[in-house]
Amino acid sequence: MDRLADTSLVGGERVDATDHCLAGIARLSNEVKDAASYIPTYDQRIYAEAIKALQDKLSETRAMVEPRPKFSFKTKKNPSAVSLADAAQLAVEGRRHIPGYNSSPGTSSVGSSAAQTPNYPSTPLNEPDRQLQPRAEVAPTSIPALTVDNAEKLKPEEQVTPFAAPAVSSVTVNNHYGLHIMLPASGSTATVPASITSLRHCVVDMSIPTVNGKPYASLAVKGVKESLLVCGQIDGPAHITGVENSIIVVTCRQFRMHNCANVDVYLSSSSNPIIEDCTNIRFGRIPRVYALDQDCPDLDCWNQVEDFKWIKPEPSPNWSLISQDDAVAEEVWAEIVPGGPGWSLDDILRAIKIVKA
Incomplete structure (x- = not known):
């Protein structure tokens, strides 16, 4: 980590060095996970705090040595704006209330862009590998106990x-x-x-x-x-x-x-x-x-x-x-x-x- 600032950006050398640091921290974390069955709780705390300190130090180091991003304008969506799909849905709903108007048979409703994508819980650090098990969808408004x-x-x-x-x-x-x-x-x-x-x-x-x-x-x-x-x-x-x-x-x-x-x-x-x-x-x-x-x-x-x-x-x-x-x-x-x-x-x-x- 101390040598990241002196590592060249040319050819992706600094990226490779950063990935090497991340891999080392992950390896230490996995070793602690494997030893959790026989090391005392107090030692687990010490190791977890040490790994967390390494992660924080790497984040701080990357923030100091990585070049500043170029200035650019960011587009911020107006909260009151609606998408084309939402506008189409509103138009369909509005016409249904006009006397004498009948929607054509077989017309399907337009999905709203406000629908949220389900979240998937990821396997936490230092926990058993569950990649081979099916993931259950979690509704955005529902948090499991x-x-x-x-x-x-x-x-x-x-x-x-x-x-x-x-x-x-x-x-x-x-x-x-x-x-x-x-x-x-x-x-x-x-x-x-x-x-x-x-x-x-x-x-x-x-x-x-x-x-x-x-x-x-x-x-x-x-x-x-x-x-x-x-x-x-x-x-x-x-x-x-x-x-x-x-x-x-x-x-x-x-x-x-x-x-x-x-x-x-x-x-x-x-x-x-x-x-x-x-x-x-x-x-x-x-x-x-x-x-x-x-x-x-x-x-x-x-x-x-x-x-x-x-x-x-x-x-x-x-x-x-x-x-x-x-x-x-x-x-x-x-x-x-x-x-x-x-x-x-x-x-x-x-x-x-x-x-x-």
């Missing part, structure tokens, strides 16, 4: 890594037993709501899609037992309802918990967390591996919990802080929780003390 759904109980040893479209309207993980679910980087390409419902004995990691500044708009968790939920970054509120014997890791603006029992919450929140009708809830600071670089400890309200069902001046007996002895170690979050060869689902749940050793 990413759903990891299962109506039947699955075997504990089965693993799920769902494929996600480049643009989704929501992210949903629903009705699973005994699975380790990791959403890929394409699980969220925009600020969309996320929900996790009806899980038991599972590990769900939704943090990877939010690494590059793409937080979920909101989070709703309901009906979860004996599970670990790594929820990533939430731009708005996180509503937790009916969770038992589980651990939740989340960064959000607002945290609301209802009807929960025996739950450890590793939290970063810009407002005071609120609990209601809860028992034995423990709060701890967000682990370093999931913390944002711009997090300011002085503005984090993770331990300023308010119990709406405890109005007495004494501290609420329904919540407490996680002691240093009971907290999950940082190396467990970084090395064991992401999974990989040698670490089963039960190994992870034992390491974070959801399942007793």
Whole structure:
């Protein structure tokens, strides 16, 4: 990249050099994709950020070294203008309302030029190759929802890594037993709501899609037992309802918990967390591996919990802080929780003390 400015434009040498840089970045991206099954989540984040930095640097370099385009006038279409096809259609429709006028039999209507071409989702970077599978047309006004759904109980040893479209309207993980679910980087390409419902004995990691500044708009968790939920970054509120014997890791603006029992919450929140009708809830600071670089400890309200069902001046007996002895170690979050060869689902749940050793 540093030599692009010194590369000659004659004979397409600079174009060839640029293509060489693009190919190198693509090769690195593919290598990370191939290794995603056994490298820790933290390392995946580091590699993804490094590849993104290379892409940005190449774009900046090309912008500096490429010659300026020649000045030319651009034609801008008047929003109120109509095409010849539209004019013909309007004329046909207008004549139909003239008394005594009959359109000739077999006349076909003229298609409007305003019709939009269907969009096709492309295979995202670092995701499985789906070129051999048929592409489904997506209506321009319809954005699909990413759903990891299962109506039947699955075997504990089965693993799920769902494929996600480049643009989704929501992210949903629903009705699973005994699975380790990791959403890929394409699980969220925009600020969309996320929900996790009806899980038991599972590990769900939704943090990877939010690494590059793409937080979920909101989070709703309901009906979860004996599970670990790594929820990533939430731009708005996180509503937790009916969770038992589980651990939740989340960064959000607002945290609301209802009807929960025996739950450890590793939290970063810009407002005071609120609990209601809860028992034995423990709060701890967000682990370093999931913390944002711009997090300011002085503005984090993770331990300023308010119990709406405890109005007495004494501290609420329904919540407490996680002691240093009971907290999950940082190396467990970084090395064991992401999974990989040698670490089963039960190994992870034992390491974070959801399942007793």
